[in-house]
Amino acid sequence: MQAVRSATHPSAAGHAVRALLFDTFGTVVDWRAGIVREVAPFLSRHGISGRAEDFADGWRERYQPAMQRVRAGERSFVRLDVIHRENLEDLLVAWGAEPGELPAGELDDLTRAWHRLDPWPDAIEGLRRLRERFVVAPLSNGNIALLTNMAKRAGLPWDCILGAEVVRAYKPDPRAYLDTAEVLGLAPSECMMVAAHNDDLAAAASVGLRTAFVRRPTEHGPTQATDLEPTGAWDHVVSDFVELAASLR
Amino acid sequence: MQAVRSATHPSAAGHAVRALLFDTFGTVVDWRAGIVREVAPFLSRHGISGRAEDFADGWRERYQPAMQRVRAGERSFVRLDVIHRENLEDLLVAWGAEPGELPAGELDDLTRAWHRLDPWPDAIEGLRRLRERFVVAPLSNGNIALLTNMAKRAGLPWDCILGAEVVRAYKPDPRAYLDTAEVLGLAPSECMMVAAHNDDLAAAASVGLRTAFVRRPTEHGPTQATDLEPTGAWDHVVSDFVELAASLR
Numbered sequence: 001m002q003a004v005r006s007a008t009h010p011s012a013a014g015h016a017v018r019a020l021l022f023d024t025f026g027t028v029v030d031w032r033a034g035i036v037r038e039v040a041p042f043l044s045r046h047g048i049s050g051r052a053e054d055f056a057d058g059w060r061e062r063y064q065p066a067m068q069r070v071r072a073g074e075r076s077f078v079r080l081d082v083i084h085r086e087n088l089e090d091l092l093v094a095w096g097a098e099p100g101e102l103p104a105g106e107l108d109d110l111t112r113a114w115h116r117l118d119p120w121p122d123a124i125e126g127l128r129r130l131r132e133r134f135v136v137a138p139l140s141n142g143n144i145a146l147l148t149n150m151a152k153r154a155g156l157p158w159d160c161i162l163g164a165e166v167v168r169a170y171k172p173d174p175r176a177y178l179d180t181a182e183v184l185g186l187a188p189s190e191c192m193m194v195a196a197h198n199d200d201l202a203a204a205a206s207v208g209l210r211t212a213f214v215r216r217p218t219e220h221g222p223t224q225a226t227d228l229e230p231t232g233a234w235d236h237v238v239s240d241f242v243e244l245a246a247s248l249r
Numbered sequence: 250m251q252a253v254r255s256a257t258h259p260s261a262a263g264h265a266v267r268a269l270l271f272d273t274f275g276t277v278v279d280w281r282a283g284i285v286r287e288v289a290p291f292l293s294r295h296g297i298s299g300r301a302e303d304f305a306d307g308w309r310e311r312y313q314p315a316m317q318r319v320r321a322g323e324r325s326f327v328r329l330d331v332i333h334r335e336n337l338e339d340l341l342v343a344w345g346a347e348p349g350e351l352p353a354g355e356l357d358d359l360t361r362a363w364h365r366l367d368p369w370p371d372a373i374e375g376l377r378r379l380r381e382r383f384v385v386a387p388l389s390n391g392n393i394a395l396l397t398n399m400a401k402r403a404g405l406p407w408d409c410i411l412g413a414e415v416v417r418a419y420k421p422d423p424r425a426y427l428d429t430a431e432v433l434g435l436a437p438s439e440c441m442m443v444a445a446h447n448d449d450l451a452a453a454a455s456v457g458l459r460t461a462f463v464r465r466p467t468e469h470g471p472t473q474a475t476d477l478e479p480t481g482a483w484d485h486v487v488s489d490f491v492e493l494a495a496s497l498r
Contacts, residue, residue, distance in 0.1 A: 081434065135397060135401065137397075143432075144409060144411075144415070144432050144433070145432065145433050145434035145435075147409070148384060148386075148408050148409040148433070151408065151409075152384065152408055158409075159397050159400065159401055160393060160396070160397040160400075160407075160409065160410035161409035161410065162393075165415075165432065166393070166414075166415060183392075183393050183394065183414070184393070184394050184397070185330065185394035186394075
C-alpha cells in the first residue's frame with residue numbers, strides 16, 4: 001500500500017482527514033441499556049437475584065482484563081464474541097449460578113445481546129452526514145460479525161467494518177490504529193479517531209491520528225464519574241455526531 | 250465463534266442461507282471497461298502505442314499467476330493493490346516502456362483505477378433488494394481499501410467488506426471461503442457464493458457453501474468464450490442480481 005500512495009503524499013502535517021474511525025461501545029451505541037434490557041428477563045427466568053444493571057456492569061468490567069491477556073501476548077487473538085461468552089460464564093459463577101446447568105442456547109443468545117445494542121439518538125443522522133464527506137467505519141474491539149449484525153439491525157451506515165478482528169490487535173495497542181490506517185491506504189494523520197473515552201484518543205493521538213471527543217455522560221448510567229469531559233488537547237470536542245458533522249464542515 | 254453458536258445449530262443440511270458473498274471483479278463491476286477508460290488516455294499521454302483493451306487484458310492476465318505465488322506459499326500475503334502495481338510495471342516493460350521514467354504519481358493513480366470501476370447496470374438495485382433479507386458482502390481478492398473506495402464511489406450497499414485481506418488467503422484457496430463464513434459466525438452452508446466464474450463456485454461448493462452463477466457474457470469483451478454458461482450443478486443460475494433476488498424469494 002505504501003508503494004501505491006507514497007509518491008503523491010504531501011507531508012504528514014498537510015494531510016486532510018479522509019476517514020473517521022469510531023469507537024463503538026459507548027460512543028456509537030448505548031451498551032449498558034441494551035445489555036440490561038436482555039439480562040433482566042434472563043435473570044428473572046432463571047431465578048438469579050440481583051439488579052440487571054449490576055450484572056451488565058460486571059460483564060463489562062471483565063472486558064478489559066480479558067483483552068489485556070491478548071495484548072500482553074499471554075493468549076493468541078480471539079474474537080470478542082468468545083471473550084464475551086467466557087466472561088458471561090465467569091460472571092454467572094460469581095453470581096452463584098452454575099453455567100453448565102443453564103441451557104447453552106440461551107447463553108449463546110445472551111452473548112449475542114452485544115450484537116443487538118441500540119445507537120445513541122444522534123448516531124445515525126450524524127453518521128449519515130459525516131459519510132457524505134468521509135469514509136466512516138467502526139474501529140472497535142468488537143468482532144466483524146458483532147459489528148455487522150449491530151449495523152444491520154440498527155441501520156448504522158458504515159462504509160466498511162474495521163476493528164480488532166481485521167488487524168488482530170485490541171485497542172489501545174498502537175497496531176490497532178496504525179494497521180487500520182494502513183488497511184485504508186491512508187497515513188495515520190488522514191484518520192480521525194472518534195471516541196467517548198480519553199484513553200482511546202490518547203492512544204490514537206500518540207501514533208499520529210487526529211482525535212474527536214464525544215461526550216456520552218450516561219454511558220455508565222446516571223452516576224457516571226469518568227470521561228465526562230476531555231482530558232487531552234483533542235482536535236474536536238462535541239456533544240454528539242451531528243455537532244461533529246457541523247464542526248468538520 | 251463456534252462456542253457461541255454451536256448449541257443452536259441445526260444440521261448442516263437444514264441451514265437457511267443468511268449471507269450472500271459476491272465475487273467482485275466481473276461479477277459486480279465491469280473491470281474491463283473501467284480499466285480501458287483510464288488506460289486509454291494514459292497510453293496516449295505517454296506515446297505508448299497499442300489498444301487499451303489489450304493493455305487491460307494483459308494487466309488482468311497477470312493477476313492469477315501473481316496471486317498463485319501467495320497461494321503456494323512462495324510469498325507471504327500482500328494486498329492486491331501491491332500486486333496490481335507490480336503487474337503494471339511488468340506490463341509496461343512488456344509494452345516497451347520504462348516504468349522508472351514515468352511519473353510515479355501517475356502509476357499510483359492508474360493502479361487505483363481498480364478502485365474506480367463501475368457496477369453492471371443491475372448490481373445496485375439487485376443488492377438493495379437482496380440486502381433486505383440477507384447479509385451482503387464482497388468476497389473478493391481485492392483489498393479492503395479498494396473495495397471500500399469502489400463501494401463508496403459506485404454506491405454499492407454492502408453490509409461489510411470481506412475478502413482476501415480479512416482472511417489473508419486468496420480465492421480459490423479453501424480458507425478464503427471457510428474463514429469468511431467463520432468471521433460472519435455462520436456455517437459454510439449458511440453462506441452462498443455469487444459469482445460469474447465457474448471455478449470460484451466450484452471451490453466454494455467443495456467446502457460446503459451454496460452457489461449462484463450470474464451470467465456476465467461481456468466481462469472479457471464482445472468475444473468472450475469462457476464462463477458463458479454454468480458448468481456445475483449450482484443452486485441458482487441467473488442473468489443478473491435482480492433475477493437472483495426474485496429467485497431467492
